[in-house]
Amino acid sequence: MTLDRLKQHFPWVTLVVLILIVGAMDPNFLRPQNLVELAGDIAPLFIMALGMTLAIYIGGIDLSAQSVANMTTVLATITLPLFGVFSALVVIAVGFLFGAVSGLVTTRLKVPSFIATLAVGGIALSVGQFASGQRALYMDAGQRDRAFGWMLGSTAGIPHELVLSLVLLAFAWFIQNRMKAGRILKAVGAGELAAVASGLRVDRYKILAFALSGMFAAIAGLLFSVKLSGGSPTLAEGFLLPAIVAVLVGGTPLTGGVGGVLNTLIGAMIVAVVRASMLYLDIPATSQQIFFGIVLIVAIALTIDRSKMRIVK
Amino acid sequence: MANMLTQDNLQKWAPLLVLVVLVVFFTAVNPNFLSIRNFARIAIASTPALMIAVGVTFVILMGSIDLSMEGSVAVCAVLFATFFAALGGSLAGPGLLAVPATLLVGAVFGAINGLVHVKLRIPSFMASLSMGFVGIGLSLLITGGDRILVEDPLFRSLLTVRLGGFPLMTYVAIVALLAGWFIQNHTTIGRNFYAVGGGEDLAHASGLNVNKVRVICFLIAGVFYALGAMLAVAQIGIAETVTGRNLMFVSITSVVVGGTALWGGSGGVWNTLIGVLIVNVIGNGMVVIGLPSYVQDGVLGLLVITAVYLSTDRRSLSFVK
Amino acid sequence: MFELRKVEKRFPGVHALKGIDFKIGRGEIVGLVGENGAGKSTLMKVIYGAYQHDGGEVLVDGKPVRFHSPREAMDRGVGMVFQEQSLIPNLTVMENVFLGYEKQFVRFGKIDWKRMAEATRHQLEKVKLAIDPATVTSKLSFAQRQLVELAKVLTLEERVDGNLVILLDEPTSVLAKEEIELLFTLMRDLRKRASFIFVSHRLDEVIELSDRIYVMKDGAVVDAVESGKAEVEAIQRKMVGRDINREYYREEKQRPYDEGKVLLELDAISLPGRYKDISLKLHAGEVLCLVGVEGAGREAILRTVFGLLAPQTGKMSIHGSPAGAVSASQRVAHGIGYVPRERKIEGIVSGMSVFENMTLSQMDKYTRAGVLDIAAERKLARDWIKRLSIKASSENADCGNLSGGNQQKVVLAKWRSGGSDIILLDHPTRGLDIGAKEDVYDMVREMSAAGVGVVLVADTLEEAIGLSHTIAVVKDGEIKKWYNCPPGAKPSLYDLIHYMI
Amino acid sequence: AVENPTIAWSYRDRTNPYWNYIVYGGEAFVESLGLPKSALVNLINEGSSEKSLADVKALLAKDGNKVALAIDANDAPNCRPVVEAVAAAGAHVSTIWNKTDDLHPWDFGDNYVSHMTWSDEGPAEQTARILFDAMGKKGGVVHLGGIASNNPAVERLNGLKNALKDYPDIQLLDAQPADWDTQKANQIMASFLTRYGDEIKGVHCANDTIAYGVLEALRAEGIEGMPVVSYDGNERAVELVAKGEILATVFTNPYWGGGITAALAYYATIGAFKPSDEPHEHREFYGPTILITPKDALDFKAKYLDTNPTYDWKDFWGPSNGPIQYKS
């Protein structure tokens, strides 16, 4: 009983323990300012993971997120001079659309999301390569600051990226916990057939979940390209696996219906702390991968709540 | 005859049909495509990938997934090259022992993968993903990031010597594929993969030691990865940390394109053969017909969706995620 | 020979077995009865090694044992037929029968399929099932699968020397009369070698068969009755803890329906392979029962009405207007509710709370601008929990952790509270105990009184006869015969069976 | 000025000989200060700009202005936020390779010490000429490039195109990105052979790892003597040049580059020199390139690869190759 109750809290306990371990090596790490900035720096990855959470929450996965973000960096850089701040709307709409296509392929053509999103990601990548002319592009600093300067910098020590992340988190949390759509996504994740037999338009909401995932991926790409002041069809390489890891370590299992966006916040922080710990623990260059793999195994072993997983596949 | 053309049959043969259509299409655009020499080229590119895909097929049949292949292949490749060099560097001598040693390494790595998954009760997706990082890291530790050359002419004859137009490595792959088929259809463990994929809790209640089956499955997959690693080394003569690069998504895509269900219980190694060929024919064909490089990812995506769409029996599926 | 002493089993939050004392002798048939959730299945699974007890001891021939897995139990001659079907659908019959015991057929690593098929045929003969051992299990009917399961357990006969203990958890609920007879004959024949523990909600069966009957309630054994002294009513009282209404099907509450008001009309709908030329009218307050054997097409008709299947030809109208698009959501919007047979898969979403389940079909009513009014949802759930006396710790309890009967009540509450006036019930009482069944019958009557039309596919013929105003006998996808069933003038079992087979 | 700053190198990965040499150079520099090799902090981005930036931020959070950072920002756009973060922390950074054209060290006072890159167009043009001459100035050539959007990949292809102007009978049949990847190069080359068959008379590769894949594709077909040129000057490639299997490669001296970039950042950090006092050509400059052909391959190998020459890590600009020229 008590253990069962405790399990819910394992993810953040793991996070705190990790932070304390690193803090023991170097107390400086524990400075609130440092931790806040660490959280701010993980923002693009976290935002992508937020979207990924929705896809995983319904029992699917979105492997197109990184390619969509790649494409977005290119499109954002191209459209910035044309539309200014409204280029954000354009790229977010495009991300939403790509996600919706993944959803359509999954629900209508019955191609598992693992494959469907991988394939749609290929299309996004092609669009990005084509639009960029296979070159790295950069934004005009003035234009960027006028349109999106508010995304960067910090106020009273709080990075704006962190604020943006938390706003998006609140938005996603509200959808998940307070809106009809979120309830339906949960039902789809936990028992799709019963959801269908309750007369829910399940397919629409699955498409919505993937579309939102695409949208968040686009926002992540946008933020990243603003941060880097440019775009290229490979700029967001290396986002995908950490984003998935963040979701899973946070305690949203691939089986769906359990966990959620708050968990992903914790998961993303765990990823950030583990990465930073390489520096603080002085892990040699050739051992960093092993270290990451092993810490990952330990973290997942600690964080996942197996009580709702009847079988572990 | 009418019987042959039922929807069931069409779906069963859809992957093969897709393959044939692709071959016909590419040949129509560039007749050079249809030649033994080009088929040999496709075969060379396909052999390591096929071994990896056969390995992961077993895991997918159980309804699990294995994402450790890139790490596993890296470890096996560099250890093979290391053993091989240490044992004299020739297949004609004690160097031959490097082959079983590497298969053993693959088995051990696979078994650890399975044990982490089963003993720590971590979903295979996560366990194997993490083990993939460990594998890459391990190979990095072993090599320090350097590449190891394998230049023994006898070993390289796997690539350079041809029989009937195809290099020897193709035949090695075919033999391994037959072994995979034998395991799948005629051994207890192979049938148990299907049992676990069809209903793990039911299999357990029937007295099957499901955890043991799982671990053995990952172990067998590891052996196939080791084979794939050695063939990859045979193909370019270099063993390095990135020998397995890109194999993860490609091999799983191949398995699914071939018609093996991602949720387990149906499909098998022949499907995987077709799937690997489809993916490699597309890769080769797109260059051969001169598609601009920037559209290739997108076209591959579209073709993959089409292939999976055609080979899925949607009637028996209540839903797909 | 097999004995349990003070056996305890706890699940998170549930004390499932409380100090169980239980004994079974050589060649005995022991009945085990109790309400849903009383702990019968748990007890059986402890004996079978699927669960491990966490207190007390299990003794075989006086020596304490502990089975860590079903495998160990099987090796000691304990076999079990599960309450839920437990064959693996994508395997062949023979693979299922010898799953985990393929070794005997392996030569040089290769399975000898011929010998396995032969051995399987031998097992199938025991249950008089003439099917090809290489058939893929998913192609079998429900009842055939149940017999295969039985055949599978009977492999113990050859595999294990000495005495067997065979556990049967509600094996009869899907079987037809002859098959049940066959099972009972088999059990009696096997007594030379095997003892049986037999769970069923059909008390007459249990009394007919058993040497001794254990009655469980709330995880404890409350009585052990020798067969001679067993009496249905006394046992029921023990199980439920109160008297059972003699008017079981609430016949006295049956009122005539409103002939002037047609809720649902099917006009010659057909779906090749499933049903043909089905026409019917459902009126307000009517209970219309489809009877027939398993696979006669009753379920397909219900699923068509609910929009999960599309008829190929024919017309369907709801409340006088054409049914429109084939989708469940469209039908729900028109006031149709569906209580599916597979309660745990289609009925409830386990992992979601009771209140979330109840409003799942009617979220729009609790949604403003996409935002849910959760307080109102909770209130609704609390009301219905009280009204149907659903046993749940609160409206926030995980629906998957409720017992079957209570889950069923949640499903019914979902449709009733949503205001559906056409309700499709597919085996609504399957696997429910008497107490829960009575509650369901009460609800059916109450719905009728409120002007709701019910299409029922009943668990038993008695139930069908008892509850319905109208009966349609379905055979091979066609309606063969109609009956009116006013109280006091109901057709007999024999009448129906005549047209069913 | 700061005493004993943390010296860090941030780069792509350890799986490639090029980056290994960068690190060896960095380590040699650290040792020249009397520190152990392990004093060099390795930040490995695995090809992810996101991780690259996050690692730098974490390092700055840990050590503040006591950081001397050498970095390849992985993707050109990533350079700006890295430099800005370093400047904001008051630390010092020297960059190589990836930088956008609008970003300049002198806009950041002393904190952005220097940027070094290699002008690849010229050397790639030279290798192309060697290739064309070996082909007898006529026939078809194919190019296998790096990751399409990478700057060096673009420049190396441009070099080839420049050379083509002087060789009217040479025809560029096809150019495909092989992503610096041996396996991928191998497969693309095989496909080229199907598409163009005997028309291919020479192969121009964007780097050595690509060339290895090409050579193996040719070996599989039993094709011998096909002229191939390459880039980077890895040890194995140089050996192949010596044997004549590759006609030319270009050495960019990553060992020196790795050492000197760290040295620049370090000496600026401790105040040994003041970057803002230096002329622009000392803050943005080309690194050295050495063309290696079969004639000089063995000499070259003995001099640069068999033993690493001892460099004077305070001679910042000695071997460099002039100021960076921007094409508008």
Ligand SMILES: Nc1ncnc2c1ncn2[C@@H]1O[C@H](COP(=O)(O)OP(=O)(O)OP(=O)(O)O)[C@@H](O)[C@H]1O
């Ligand atoms: N896997 C489980 N996890 C948690 N609790 C369980 C589990 N299985 C059973 N229980 C608990 O044990 C109690 C007894 O359940 P059991 O399945 O033995 O009842 P039963 O008598 O077989 O009921 P039924 O007639 O419905 O089959 C239940 O009330 C339930 O709360």
Ligand SMILES: Nc1ncnc2c1ncn2[C@@H]1O[C@H](COP(=O)(O)OP(=O)(O)OP(=O)(O)O)[C@@H](O)[C@H]1O
């Ligand atoms: N995962 C679970 N967690 C907690 N309790 C469970 C779980 N699974 C089952 N139970 C409990 O087991 C009890 C009986 O469940 P079981 O599946 O044996 O039959 P049932 O649902 O009561 O169905 P039926 O009415 O057909 O007998 C229920 O009371 C339920 O509370």
Ligand SMILES: [Mg+2]
């Ligand atoms: Mg039970």
Ligand SMILES: [Mg+2]
């Ligand atoms: Mg039950």
